[in-house]
Each structure stands twice: as structure tokens, then as C-alpha cells.
Amino acid sequence: xxxxxxxxxxxxxxxxxxxxxxxxxxxxxxxxxxxxxxxxxxxxxxxxxxxxxxxxxxxxxxxxxxxxxxxxxxxxxxxxxxxxxxxxxxxxxxxxxxxxxxxxxxxxxxxxxxxxxxxxxxxxxxxxxxxxxxxxxxxxxxxxxxxxxxxxxxxxxxxxxxxxxxxxxxxxxxxxxxxxxxxxxxxxxxxxxxxxxxxxxxxxxxxxxxxxxxxxxxxxxxxxxxxxxxxxxxxxxxxxxxxxxx
Amino acid sequence: xxxxxxxxxxxxxxxxxxxxxxxxxxxxxxxxxxxxxxxxxxxxxxxxxxxxxxxxxxxxxxxxxxxxxxxxxxxxxxxxxxxxxxxxxxxxxxxxxxxxxxxxxxxxxxxxxxxxxxxxxxxxxxxxxxxxxxxxxxxxxxxxxxxxxxxxxxxxxxxxxxxxxxxxxxxxxxxxxxxxxxxxxxxxxxxxxxxxxxxxxxxxxxxxxxxxxxxxxxxxxxxxxxxxxxxxxxxxxxxxxxxxxxxxxxxxxxxxxxxxxxxxxxxxxxxxxxxxxxxxxxxxx
Numbered sequence: 001x002x003x004x005x006x007x008x009x010x011x012x013x014x015x016x017x018x019x020x021x022x023x024x025x026x027x028x029x030x031x032x033x034x035x036x037x038x039x040x041x042x043x044x045x046x047x048x049x050x051x052x053x054x055x056x057x058x059x060x061x062x063x064x065x066x067x068x069x070x071x072x073x074x075x076x077x078x079x080x081x082x083x084x085x086x087x088x089x090x091x092x093x094x095x096x097x098x099x100x101x102x103x104x105x106x107x108x109x110x111x112x113x114x115x116x117x118x119x120x121x122x123x124x125x126x127x128x129x130x131x132x133x134x135x136x137x138x139x140x141x142x143x144x145x146x147x148x149x150x151x152x153x154x155x156x157x158x159x160x161x162x163x164x165x166x167x168x169x170x171x172x173x174x175x176x177x178x179x180x181x182x183x184x185x186x187x188x189x190x191x192x193x194x195x196x197x198x199x200x201x202x203x204x205x206x207x208x209x210x211x212x213x214x215x216x217x218x219x220x221x222x223x224x225x226x227x228x229x230x231x232x233x234x235x236x237x238x239x240x241x242x243x244x245x246x
Numbered sequence: 247x248x249x250x251x252x253x254x255x256x257x258x259x260x261x262x263x264x265x266x267x268x269x270x271x272x273x274x275x276x277x278x279x280x281x282x283x284x285x286x287x288x289x290x291x292x293x294x295x296x297x298x299x300x301x302x303x304x305x306x307x308x309x310x311x312x313x314x315x316x317x318x319x320x321x322x323x324x325x326x327x328x329x330x331x332x333x334x335x336x337x338x339x340x341x342x343x344x345x346x347x348x349x350x351x352x353x354x355x356x357x358x359x360x361x362x363x364x365x366x367x368x369x370x371x372x373x374x375x376x377x378x379x380x381x382x383x384x385x386x387x388x389x390x391x392x393x394x395x396x397x398x399x400x401x402x403x404x405x406x407x408x409x410x411x412x413x414x415x416x417x418x419x420x421x422x423x424x425x426x427x428x429x430x431x432x433x434x435x436x437x438x439x440x441x442x443x444x445x446x447x448x449x450x451x452x453x454x455x456x457x458x459x460x461x462x463x464x465x466x467x468x469x470x471x472x473x474x475x476x477x478x479x480x481x482x483x484x485x486x487x488x489x490x491x492x493x494x495x496x497x498x499x500x501x502x503x504x505x506x507x508x509x510x511x512x513x514x515x516x517x518x519x520x521x522x523x524x525x526x527x528x529x530x531x
Binding site for chain 1: 286288400401402403404406407409410411413414415416417418419420461464465466467469470
């Protein structure tokens, strides 16, 4: 369980959000939704220690998260990467073993086997020796999910993993997330739209410069909360008038 | 081919030529390796900047009679820190910050070199003077060569991940800043060695051109490093030969050979689509 307390993050003195408190339970897939600029990415960057926080704590099972970076895997947005880099698919997956290896130890046979096994699980065995720029967006996203697999982390954070990818890739990634859930991992997914929210996630965090609502999807995914985070128009499209007033 | 025979005869006879060739090849190899990381990190301008920014350190080292590695690395790292400081603490873009800092260091270097004129020659620092390489210079280059190889072997995976995916590296707790400054330090060492063969002005060519050539031929970082080292070494060898037989300045000769190898790769490499003969190989792989 990942617990966030009193978290405040500010860019140039303008707070993105103030005093955020939210919990991500283990063995659940938690979605984070909200309009652009709501602070979704900022929240996960704060959890990952990629940005400075003004105040607040992030703890995993009551231990400060700073002390357990190696137990968190991060699947970032693909657009941030240089796809011309001289690296093949297998080598990318093997970088997931670097954290546990530490300095001065290089990946060996065991790490290579684990990486090949992860690639097989995402259905990309035959692409192991392709340069990464030769893959489609969906295939590439599966590669980064495979890397998260070999990290053997307890917490997996994915930033908009389903943007611009094909349906088979989306299904393959969802299957991996469900396997992680069964293994008791804490899974956090920043989601870019409202599609499939109810089928993909167990828990939902709705953000708009702070937490609008958080909890089991059935309780949180309501017209009232979506109106608060997005707009009344959007809520009206997604819910019948009867549901919306309930 | 008489010139080739003459070259080898001279090589057998003259120690200074052997020293020159050995130094040039070592510089070619290590600048190819470090240059690979420089271009993959999109730091070509930074490489140029650091290689120029060592000039005041070189001048001060001459004045005080200390090893130029110490003076140069001090100013190289100082420049890297200052560039980072200006870039993070002001609204100007990183390349602007690089331009401001390195030109200031370079200018200071010129003035200091002029003050130290009696013991050194500005022309040699700017354009290299490979035939004047002393035994101490070879030793310095050999030490730097060893440092470069050990650094890259020991931190290969850290250099790989911080070049390819620095955000990911930070999420698992790697100190990417430390790796960056360590690379800058090693870069200043390489620059100091390369001063002798190609001079300050052309150091950047030795860093970038062999690495860029290697980049066009492979999709594997390890192979790229070996290939870049090879291109650097061959450029140095052939450049030295041309320098000897045609009486060209050694630095420009070496750099032109490297540029020629790049041009050929640009035309014929499988990654590059300038000439249409290879498309087939890539699509079936």
C-alpha cells in the first residue's frame, strides 16, 4: 500500500496541488484521471522522486519511499525517448535489471533469461534483436512493460500507457497488469481519457489540482465527480440524466 | 607506393615519428569512444565547449610548470559546472548558456597564453604539434587512455542508461548528475591529449566525426564504441601518413580523413537512405 500524506508540489511558487492525501492499495489497479494540467503526472513524478516536493510524505507500507526506489518500476511516456539510439529490444528490457545489479555488476545469463522470458510474455520474442525505432508504438509500449516485469518491483507506475497504441497491444498490457494485481503488486495507471475506466480499474483517483475523489471505481466514477473534475457537459454524455441527478 | 615505403622506413628510423603515431592512434581510439556518448546524449555543442574551455587551464599549467592535465581538467569541470548553473538558474536555454560560458573561458585562455608566451606557442595549442610529442606527453596520453577505457568498462551500463533513458535511471536512484560530471571530467582529459594531435580547434571533430560514422553502421552501443574507436584510429594513422608524405599539418589531415570516412558511410551505410541499394536487408531482418 502506497500512502501519500499532505503532499504539496509547486512550480515557481504556483502550487500544482496542496495537501494531497491519497492511498494506493496493494493488489489493485488504480487509475488516475483528470483534465490536462490537473496534476496527474506531477503526482506520479513526486512519488518517483523526479521532482522536489514542497511538503508531505510518500510511504510504502509505512516506510519512506525514498529508501526503496528499487522497488518501484516506472513505465514512462514513449515520446520522451530517443528512438534512434543504438539499442535493441532485448537490451532495453535488460536495463530493467540494472537497479538490482547496482554498480560494477553487469547483467549475466540470469538477467538475459529473465529478459527473454518477459519479452515472450508480451509476445515480442521474435523482435528481441530489432533496433527499437523499427517497432510500432504498441510494440514499443509492450517492451517497456516487459522492462518493468524484470524489475520485479512491488509498485508499478504507468504514465498514459494506452496512448496511441493498437488494440492487441493494449490487451496484452492489460493482461500483464492483471497478472501483477494477482501477485499483490500496487499498480498505478495515469489514464488519458474516460474510456474503459470501469473495466480496467479497481480503484480510481479523480484529480483536478487536488483530489476530487478517490476510492473503488463504482463509488467514485459518478456524474457529480466528473462534473467537478471535467465539465457538466462531459458528465451528461457519459451518464443518463437519471444517473446524473442521483 | 614508394611514399608508403618511405613512410615505414622513416617510422623505423625516427623515434619522434613512432611517438607521434602512437599518440595519434591512442587519441583516435579514446576520442571515438567518449565522442560516442557525447553525440548520443545530444551534447556535441557541450563537447565543443569543454574542449575550448580548457585553454585557460593549459595556460596556467604552463605558467606554473605543472602537468597540463591538472590545469585543464580544473577549468573543464569548472566550465561544465558553470554551464549547468547558468542553464538551471536562468531562463536562457542550455545552448545559449554553453555559448556564453565557453567563449568567455576561451577568451581568458587567449590572454593567459599571451602572458605565458615565452614558454609555449599558441599556434601549437590551437592546431596541434604532433611531431613535438615528448616522452612525458606519451605517458600522459597513455594514462588518460587507461582512464578512459576503465571508466567506460566500469560504468558501461550507467553510461548506457543515462544516455538512453535518464528519467528511468533517476527513478531507480541513479545519480545522473554525477555520471554527467564524471563524463565531463573524462572529456577534459581526452581533450588535453587531443590537443597534441589535432589542437583545440579540431578536438570536437575527433569527438564527433568518428562516433557519427560508427552510429551509421550499427544498432548496438557496444559495437558503436568499438567501431568509433576503429574509425578514430584509422583516421589518425592515415592522417599521419598524409601529413608525412604531403607535408600537411597533422591535425587537419587526421580530421579530413575522418570526414571522408563519414561521407562514405553517409552514402553507403544501411541505416542511411541516401543511396537506395540496401533497403532490402533492413526490411527482412
